[in-house]
Amino acid sequence: xxxxxxxxxxxxxxxxxxxxxxxxxxxxxxxxxxxxxxxxxxxxxxxxxxxxxxxxxxxxxxxxxxxxxxxxxxxxxxxxxxxxxxxxxxxxxxxxxxxxxxxxxxxxxx
Amino acid sequence: xxxxxxxxxxxxxxxxxxxxxxxxxxxxxxxxxxxxxxxxxxxxxxxxxxxxxxxxxxxxxxxxxxxxxxxxxxxxxxxxxxxxxxxxxxxxxxxxxxxxxxxxxxxxxxxxxxxxxx
Numbered sequence: 001x002x003x004x005x006x007x008x009x010x011x012x013x014x015x016x017x018x019x020x021x022x023x024x025x026x027x028x029x030x031x032x033x034x035x036x037x038x039x040x041x042x043x044x045x046x047x048x049x050x051x052x053x054x055x056x057x058x059x060x061x062x063x064x065x066x067x068x069x070x071x072x073x074x075x076x077x078x079x080x081x082x083x084x085x086x087x088x089x090x091x092x093x094x095x096x097x098x099x100x101x102x103x104x105x106x107x108x109x110x
Numbered sequence: 111x112x113x114x115x116x117x118x119x120x121x122x123x124x125x126x127x128x129x130x131x132x133x134x135x136x137x138x139x140x141x142x143x144x145x146x147x148x149x150x151x152x153x154x155x156x157x158x159x160x161x162x163x164x165x166x167x168x169x170x171x172x173x174x175x176x177x178x179x180x181x182x183x184x185x186x187x188x189x190x191x192x193x194x195x196x197x198x199x200x201x202x203x204x205x206x207x208x209x210x211x212x213x214x215x216x217x218x219x220x221x222x223x224x225x226x227x228x
Contacts, residue, residue: 003154034213038155045205045221046147046155051214089155093213097169099145104154 004029004090004102011108017078020105022090024071028100034093035073037066040104041086049088050075077107085109112136112217114206119222122196130191130222132206140164140184143209146191148202149221158204159191160213174200196226 005023012018022029022037029035037050048057050066053073066075073092077084090102118130132144146158159180160169168180179192189206203223207215 036214038215040155045218046207046215047218048210048214048216051210051216057210057216087154091155091157091213097167098171099157099160099169099213101147101155101157 002100004092004100006088006090006102006105008103009106009108011110012077012080013110014080014082016080017076018080018107020075020077020088020090020107022073022075022102024073024092024100026071027095028092029068029073030071031095032093035066035068036091037064037073037075038089038091039084039086040089046089080109082109112208114208114217114219116204116206116219116222119204119224121225121227123228124196124198124226126196126226127192127194128196128224130193130204130206130224132189132191132219134187134189134206134208137208139182139187143212144182144189145207145209145213145215146180146189147205147207147215147218148200148224149205150199150202153202156202161189193224196224198226200224201226 035053038046113135115133143162161180177195182189203221205221206219208217210216
């Protein structure tokens with residue numbers, strides 16, 4: 001199972017919005033609602049930002065939103081803050097009864 | 111407070127074995143599906159294994175299938191990962207993660223480091 005495709009890096013200035021894409025295939029992202037997004041700060045445990053494509057767990061800022069179109073899921077962070085600088089990963093269930101993560105995207109807040 | 115604490119990592123030679131444990135507290139462990147996820151040094155997250163509530167469904171990533179075995183003991187609020195025939199490429203920080211529903215891990219431990227080297 002190949003990793004989902006994410007851009008290696010994105011950047012934005014404080015207050016701006018950025019979008020991270022996550023591209024899979026018809027056997028994973030396209031066919032299932034189990035797309036989730038995670039934030040990783042160095043030395044800390046991953047944090048769930050989005051589950052079931054568009055849902056935010058309680059306690060996650062509404063600056064984080066997500067969507068899906070065909071084989072591509074997207075995470076948007078609005079009103080960028082310095083604390084958003086981190087690595088971001090998407091994940092989904094697949095037709096092979098496995099789970100796959102994206103390669104990760106490093107967000108730099110300029 | 112939900113807590114997941116991994117243990118059992120360490121240095122092992124290629125071909126060796128290790129057993130990782132994940133101790134859960136602060137929630138009803140038996141009600142949740144669980145996962146092992148790893149991160150090799152300088153690399154991204156890689157899903158390793160999934161075990162459903164009551165161990166009814168168990169799945170593995172392609173790179174560990176046939177070598178790793180996941181299990182859980184709901185009476186002890188614990189999950190385990192038996193790792194055999196370890197390879198250098200299995201070197202990673204291994205996380206235990208609880209699913210909110212399905213494949214949406216809402217709580218993660220701090221990880222236990224496995225180093226496979228001669």
